[in-house]
Amino acid sequence: MVRTLSIIVWLLLIILPVGSGVLFLLVTSFDPETGVNLVALTELFADYDSIASSLILAVAAPLIACYLALWMAPALLKHTRLQQLLSPLLSIPHVAFAVGLMLLMSPSGWLIRLTESVSGIFPAPPAGWPLPEKSLVTVMMVLVLKELPFLLLMISAQLKQLPVNSWMTQAQSYGYSERQAWWRIVTPELLRRLTLPMAAVIIYSLSVVDIPLLVGSNTPGVLAQRVYEWSFQFSAGSQVKAITGAWVLLAMALILLLINARHYAFYRRFVLGKKVTQPVKLNTDKASRYTWILLGVLSLGVIVVLVLQSLASHWFYPNLWPAELTLERWQSEWAYLTEPTLNSLWLALLSALVGTLAAIVLLQRQRQKAAASFYWPVLVALFIPQVPLVLGWQRLVGGQLNSGWQPWWVFWSHAVYTLPYAYLVLHGAYTRFNEQWLTRAQSLGYSARAAWWRIMLPMLKQPIAVAFAVAFSVSIAQYLPTQWLGQGLTPTLTTEAVSVASGGDWRIGSLYALLQMLLPLVVFIAVGLIGTKSYAEHS
Amino acid sequence: MRFTAAISLLLVTLFAALPLKAEVVNFYAWGGSPEVNSYLRWAQRELQEQGIQLRHNKVADASEVVKQIIDGHSNADIIWINGENFHALKEADALRSIAGEIKAMNNINPELNWQTDFGEPVDGLEVPWGVGQFNLISRPGLFAQKAVTAESLLNAARENKGRISYPKPPEFHGTTLLKSLLLSLHPQQRSVFQRPVDSVNANELTEPLWSYLDQLHPLLWQQGENFPSSAGEQISYLANGQLLMAVSFNPNDYKTLVNQGRLPAGVKRHTLSDKAITNNHYLAVPSSSNNPETAKAVIEFLLSEKAQQRKADSNRWGDPSVLKSAQGSSLLEPTDDLHASWQEYLEREWSARYQ
Secondary structure (H helix, E strand, C coil), X not given: CHHHHHHHHHHHHHHHHHHHHHHHHHHHHCCCCCCCCHHHHHHHHHCCHHHHHHHHHHHHHHHHHHHHHHHHCHHHHHCCCHHHHHHHHHHCCHHHHHHHHHHHHCCCCHHHHHHHHHHCCCCCCCCCCCCCCCCHHHHHHHHHXXXXXXXXXXXXXXXXXXXXXXXXXXXXXXXXXXXXXXXXXXXXXXXXXXXHHHHHHHHHHHHCCHHHHHHCCCCCCCHHHHHHHHHXXXXXXXXXXXXXXXXXXXXXXXXXXXXXXXXXXXXXXXXXXXXXXXXCCCCCHHHHHHHHHHHHHHHHHHXXXXXXXXHECCCCCCCCCCCCECCHHHHHHHCCCHHHHHHHHHHHHHHHHHHHHHXXXXXXXXXXXCCCCCCHHHHXXXXXXXXXXXXXXXXXXXXXXXXXXXXXXXXXHHHHHHHHHHHHHHHHHHHCCCHHHHHHHHHCCCCHHHHHHHHHHHHCHHHHHHHHHHHHHHHHCCCHHHHHHHCCCCCCHHHHHHHHHCCCCHHHHXXXXXXXXXXXXXXXHHHHHCCCCCHHHHC | CHHHHXXXXXXXXXXXXXXXXXXXXXXXXXXXXXXHHXXXXXXXXXXXXXXXXXXXXXECCHHHHHHHHHCCCCCCCEEEECCHHHHHHHHXXXXXXXXXXXXXXXXXXXXXCCCEECCEECCCCCEEEEEEECEEEECCCCCCCCEECHHHHHHHHHHCCCCCCCCCCCCXXXXXXXXXXXXXXXXXXHHHHHCCHHHCCHHHHHHHHHHHHHHHHHHXXXXXXXXXXXXXXXXXXXXXXCCCEEEECCCCHHHHHHHCCCCCCCCEEEEECCCEEEEEEEEECECCCCCHHHHHHHHHHHCCHHHHHHHHCCCCCCCCCCEHHHCCCCCCCEEECCCHHHHHHHHHHHHHHHC
């Protein structure tokens, strides 16, 4: 049963989409006119700025986010309610988050306006402000802040699986401080379980296009953004560059993933090999608490500023407050929102459900085969640049696209993306699930199947719910596959938001961003309400 | 009994609904302007009465659809394009020749130079929908003259360090700014730019432009190390005080954007060099359209007196009419765009130097 299902999942959601995408890449790569050639490759490497910024971004942002998350995570043990705080942060679409952040922190943002209104020292927005509208630093900050809640959520799901409290108590009885116990005992195990979520974060940082386009430097910008731009320029030269760039991105992703797989081993060698030192000032509960507060304030600020923008008649520098608030924009859009909202909803619900179930099937099959390592092909869809991938799918389904089947192909394309994320989220908890529980259940007379349904599934309720929520928000965020496979028949809140925002009018953009945020927010809050008791402590 | 009643009710509703089943036309158009979107919503309501259902499929950039059409997977019936996108579609032989079949073409303003699009012959593959005139929008007091020369732009940048910029080429507003600078730097020999790049000494002609930009860039926003990515983004920077000027292709934008609350009142409109580079934006029907006849009916409507007048209303979209009735109402002194081959040349040379 599991075997049959897993074969179906492999065929439909991995081999077919990835195969057709890679095939398309290969066909275009060896096309004599627009194919990859050495000249393009040397040109790309000669112009190494983009590659360098991509690397810096893909290495630094995930690492900063990872250690920041680990540093903040002990608070999750003490205050399980904190997880609720992550929900709004997780559900703000990342582009909207970037915009909200700029509205708060940019040189003409709210902070500077506040300073100006108090002191009058900035009659014009200051130059040389550390967080300008366009720089790698700004992109990095947005990525770290967006990846941080995701990693905290992953950590929180893993903590449910581990007897952390008894480990901590034991360690402290050996004379470690609480913080030392955390960094030396809990962290290595967490890092091992975070390998896959980190892989996702790394791939995302390497391949993200929309945030660099919005707040990144554009001379020249990161590689992913340039590949995207080249794809839409129609000269043969640009097409060659786009394909070549796509392969370079793939190679970079593979190298970074290999390094990431050794991350926890490096940590063991370098951190645990050291003697225990006195804790530094920063490494205290107090500092970590302030960071939580800061994160909360920031996400609240972003939401407030988006709400104000969507209601503002006009709002120019240096005013602290919009000239007047009006519901006009909401009222005029209201009549046109039903179709995109419903499309977003059914696509996300269905594809998240299918993605999560498919992930469970694959993981169960792995348990049967006793393979704890992860199936890397599951993730391949994430690191092929979207443009060639989706073009490949169009070639694949070609004629189907004009016969009313479009919505179902869109749903399929979303499932292709929800599966890897659901798999990532579940992998650690599922493959490291303690076999003892099942053995005990079976010794009490349950069949293997009953034990799975009655013991394992309830114990994994939390990570499964988180996987569903993450998959749901992944589906909500899809632009290109929805736009291209849906042929305009499945406008979603995201396709509307992206196209409306392309004109730079952030008042209407904010309105759509808020709507985009609403659906995942409901799902994340629901997940947060699911029992947060740790089963592992019972052992 | 109840079952039969339900079935017959269902059948009755189906039959009642059938005559209302409208012809669907998929119109792919950039969705980044709330004003354009609400104009198309009005058009939708008007066409509904003719039994045509116009779907505005919003895109972030027209080139997305163009790529789709060239790849052979698009259900677009009408697209809104010009310049490079038209060029690419023409080369791929992906457009229907429709200009001869549209009656409203008899009412087109004869002064309108619509037969070439960015120097590329239109050959009836698209019809003009509106007029673009390149202009600068500035905060009051930045420029003294209506017509801004390259020199006065440089002076303004000197006096307001870090407060001036332009969209980064190959974004077409940015490339058009380069073209306008060329015209301003060569007031005596403008006709030379109507010829293909490779038939003139382009390197010599553009030399003054590059040395001018070398002086200008360090004075720009973020020292010319970054540029706004689009004209829309630059408008936002003008609104929030980062910049003192923006660029636009709509000669009414200095009014319409104030009406919409996107720009503060009092902004001024200027031309860069003494004339505004003028071109058109067009509607085209891809050869792959499943519904070309209805698509043409939609185009007829969009070129009607009523629709064009509403479009030109500066309290709404403010995009100039292309009809005879609008003759002589040209808003800015027009000048032809450079020959199409200059586009790619300037983009390439600019990237090589400043990116």
